[in-house]
Amino acid sequence: MGVPAHDLRDFNFWSAHQPGQPIKFAVTPNEDGQTSGMEDGPFLNAGYMTSLAGAHKGLPSGKAAEAVVESIQASTGSAKGVVKWKLRxxxxxxxxxxxxxxxxxxxxxxxxxxxxxxxxxxxxxxxxxxxxxxxxxxxxxxxxxxxxxxxxxxxxxxxxxxxxxxxFVDSSWYYMRFADPQNGELPVSEAALKEHLPVDIYIGGVEHAILHLLYARFIYKTVVDLLYSEKLGQEDGQSILEPFTRLITQGMVHGKTYTDPTSGRFLKPDEVDLSNPSEPSVVTTGEKPGVSYEKMSKSKHNGVDPTDFISKYGADATRAHMLFQAPVSDVVNWDEDKIAGVTRWLRRLYDYVQSLGAVPEENSEWAAKEYFTKIKKELGEAGQEQAAQWSADTDVWRATQQTIDQITKSYEKVYSLNTTVSLLMGLTNTLADSKAVSQTVKIAAMNHLLRMMAPITPGFAEECWRSLYPSTNSIFDSTWPEPDGTIELLGHNYIKCAVMVNGKMRYVATVPHRPSNMEEKSQEYQNWLTDRILQTEEAQAKLSNFDIRKAKKAFVVKGGKTVNYLL
Known part of the structure; x- marks a missing residue:
C-alpha cells in the first residue's frame, strides 16, 4: 500500500531499500496529533491523525475516514461510504x-x-x-x-x-486452545496468549494458504481484538497481532492417470493392462492410452491408498520416499518405482549396522578432538597401512561433521527436507564405501547418522540403535548431534567448482568445501570462494578477461559446485 509507517510489510520493504531513512506517520497514539515518542517501527493500531491529514489533524482515525468520505460526497457527489464484506x-x-x-x-x-x-x-x-x-x-x-x-x-x-x-471453523482456532487447554472461561487467557503465541510455523496445502489461513487469521484477530485490544499496549501486542509467524505451503501430490485415446475418458485401474508397465494398453481395444500426472481425485481414478503402500514397503520407507521426491512446496508426481532407491539405502544401512555388532555402551560424547589430534601428530611417523586408515578416518569424520551442519539447517528450513534424505544417503555411502576406516570411527559416525535419521525413519532408526546398543535406552532419549569443532583440525576436502561468467562456462576450479560457519548465500562465503578460485595461476589466466571480484551479483548453488558471476 506504500505506507511504511502503518503496514508491517511496507515497513520491511522500506527498511531494506531506505535503511536509516525516517518514515512519516499519518496516525499517532497521541490525542494532540503529535508524533513525539513514536517508535522506529510501524504504528498498526487506530489512533489520531497527524499534521499529514491537514484540517483533520487530531481527529480519531476512524472519524477522519468518515469525514474524508463526507467531504468528497459534499463537493462532488461521486462517492459515498460503503461497508464491504469479503468473507463469504x-x-x-x-x-x-x-x-x-x-x-x-x-x-x-x-x-x-x-x-x-x-x-x-x-x-x-x-x-x-x-x-x-x-x-x-x-x-x-x-x-x-x-x-x-x-x-x-x-x-x-x-x-x-x-x-x-x-x-475449517474448528481448525481456525484450536491452536489457541493448545496454548490454554484447561481454561473453562475463555478461548485463551492473556498470559497464555503472550507466552505461547503466535504459532512458530504453519504448514498447509494450497487451499490452506488461500482459504483456511484467511479464516484462521480472521477468527484469531477477532478474538484478540474483542478480549484484549484495550489491555494490550503497542509494545505488548506487537508480537501477537498475527496468529502464525511463518507459512509453508505444501505442493500437491499428482498421480498417474490413463485416458482413453478416443474419448479422453479417465480409465479405471481394471481398464488398463499394466502387465508390461513400459507399454500400457487399454484392455478392451489394445490401444495405447494417454498417460499424464494429474491432481489425485476419485474421478480420475489415480488415488493411492497409503495403507496399501505402507503394508508393502513399511511406514518409514514410505515417509522417506515422500520427503525425498521434492522440496515441500513443489508438486510431486507420485511414482512407486522410485521407492526402490530408498529401500536399497535402508537395506544397506541395516546390513552395515549388523556388521558392526553390539556395543556395550552408547557414547554420543566421543572425544573426537583428542583422537584426531593424535592422528595429526603421529601421521608422519605411520606406516602406509596405518596412514591409509587414519586418512579414511579423517574423511569419514569430516563428512559426518559437515552432514550434521547441513542437516540441522535443512530441518530448520523444513522446505528442503528432500536434501536431508539425500545427505543421509550420502553419509551412508561414504561410511560403507570406506574400507580402511577404524571401528571406533565407524561406530561414532553411525551413532550420529542414526540420530539424524530418527525424525524421518523413527522405527527403523530405533531398531538399528537397539541392535548397536542393546543395553541402552531408546534413541529418542538421546540428544541431537552437534558439530564438535573438529572440521578445522581435519582440514578441508575439495570439490570441483564450475565457474560461469554471465551464464557461460569459463573454468572448472578445485576449491575446498564451504566452511561450516558460512552460509551459502552470504557475501562472506562468496568472497571466500572467489579468493579460492583465483589462488592458482591457471585460474587467473583463464579468467583474465573478467574481474570476478567486481561482479554485480554472484549466484552460488549446489554447495559451491557452481558459481555464476554477473558482471
Missing part, C-alpha cells in the same frame, strides 16, 4: 452432517433465535440409519427428534437449524 458464508452454511451444528432455532412467531448459553454446545444426533438405508442428502433434515425443539423466547414449537459449520 460458505464456512457457515453447509448442508451436511459432519460439522458443528449452528446454535440457532427457527420459530414461526419469533423468527431465528439463538440457543441459550446453558444449552450449549448443540451436539449432533445419531443418524446411522440414514446411511444404512442408503439415503442421500443431509441426514439432519430427517432427524425429527433432534430438529423439533422449543423456542427459547415464546416456548412455542420451533425447529433447529440443520446447516452445519465447515470443519
Amino acid at each position: 458464508d460458505w464456512l457457515i452454511s453447509r448442508q451436511r452432517y459432519w460439522g458443528t451444528p449452528i446454535p440457532i432455532v427457527h420459530c414461526d412467531t419469533c423468527g431465528p433465535q439463538p440457543v441459550p448459553d446453558e444449552q450449549l454446545p448443540v451436539t449432533l444426533p445419531e443418524v446411522e440409519h440414514h446411511w444404512k438405508e442408503g439415503r442421500s442428502g443431509n441426514p439432519l433434515e430427517s432427524a425429527t427428534d433432534w430438529i423439533n425443539t422449543t423456542c427459547p423466547k415464546c416456548y412455542g414449537a420451533a425447529k433447529r437449524d440443520t446447516d452445519t459449520m465447515d470443519t
Whole structure:
C-alpha cells in the first residue's frame, strides 16, 4: 500500500531499500496529533491523525475516514461510504452432517433465535440409519427428534437449524486452545496468549494458504481484538497481532492417470493392462492410452491408498520416499518405482549396522578432538597401512561433521527436507564405501547418522540403535548431534567448482568445501570462494578477461559446485 509507517510489510520493504531513512506517520497514539515518542517501527493500531491529514489533524482515525468520505460526497457527489464484506458464508452454511451444528432455532412467531448459553454446545444426533438405508442428502433434515425443539423466547414449537459449520471453523482456532487447554472461561487467557503465541510455523496445502489461513487469521484477530485490544499496549501486542509467524505451503501430490485415446475418458485401474508397465494398453481395444500426472481425485481414478503402500514397503520407507521426491512446496508426481532407491539405502544401512555388532555402551560424547589430534601428530611417523586408515578416518569424520551442519539447517528450513534424505544417503555411502576406516570411527559416525535419521525413519532408526546398543535406552532419549569443532583440525576436502561468467562456462576450479560457519548465500562465503578460485595461476589466466571480484551479483548453488558471476 506504500505506507511504511502503518503496514508491517511496507515497513520491511522500506527498511531494506531506505535503511536509516525516517518514515512519516499519518496516525499517532497521541490525542494532540503529535508524533513525539513514536517508535522506529510501524504504528498498526487506530489512533489520531497527524499534521499529514491537514484540517483533520487530531481527529480519531476512524472519524477522519468518515469525514474524508463526507467531504468528497459534499463537493462532488461521486462517492459515498460503503461497508464491504469479503468473507463469504460458505464456512457457515453447509448442508451436511459432519460439522458443528449452528446454535440457532427457527420459530414461526419469533423468527431465528439463538440457543441459550446453558444449552450449549448443540451436539449432533445419531443418524446411522440414514446411511444404512442408503439415503442421500443431509441426514439432519430427517432427524425429527433432534430438529423439533422449543423456542427459547415464546416456548412455542420451533425447529433447529440443520446447516452445519465447515470443519475449517474448528481448525481456525484450536491452536489457541493448545496454548490454554484447561481454561473453562475463555478461548485463551492473556498470559497464555503472550507466552505461547503466535504459532512458530504453519504448514498447509494450497487451499490452506488461500482459504483456511484467511479464516484462521480472521477468527484469531477477532478474538484478540474483542478480549484484549484495550489491555494490550503497542509494545505488548506487537508480537501477537498475527496468529502464525511463518507459512509453508505444501505442493500437491499428482498421480498417474490413463485416458482413453478416443474419448479422453479417465480409465479405471481394471481398464488398463499394466502387465508390461513400459507399454500400457487399454484392455478392451489394445490401444495405447494417454498417460499424464494429474491432481489425485476419485474421478480420475489415480488415488493411492497409503495403507496399501505402507503394508508393502513399511511406514518409514514410505515417509522417506515422500520427503525425498521434492522440496515441500513443489508438486510431486507420485511414482512407486522410485521407492526402490530408498529401500536399497535402508537395506544397506541395516546390513552395515549388523556388521558392526553390539556395543556395550552408547557414547554420543566421543572425544573426537583428542583422537584426531593424535592422528595429526603421529601421521608422519605411520606406516602406509596405518596412514591409509587414519586418512579414511579423517574423511569419514569430516563428512559426518559437515552432514550434521547441513542437516540441522535443512530441518530448520523444513522446505528442503528432500536434501536431508539425500545427505543421509550420502553419509551412508561414504561410511560403507570406506574400507580402511577404524571401528571406533565407524561406530561414532553411525551413532550420529542414526540420530539424524530418527525424525524421518523413527522405527527403523530405533531398531538399528537397539541392535548397536542393546543395553541402552531408546534413541529418542538421546540428544541431537552437534558439530564438535573438529572440521578445522581435519582440514578441508575439495570439490570441483564450475565457474560461469554471465551464464557461460569459463573454468572448472578445485576449491575446498564451504566452511561450516558460512552460509551459502552470504557475501562472506562468496568472497571466500572467489579468493579460492583465483589462488592458482591457471585460474587467473583463464579468467583474465573478467574481474570476478567486481561482479554485480554472484549466484552460488549446489554447495559451491557452481558459481555464476554477473558482471
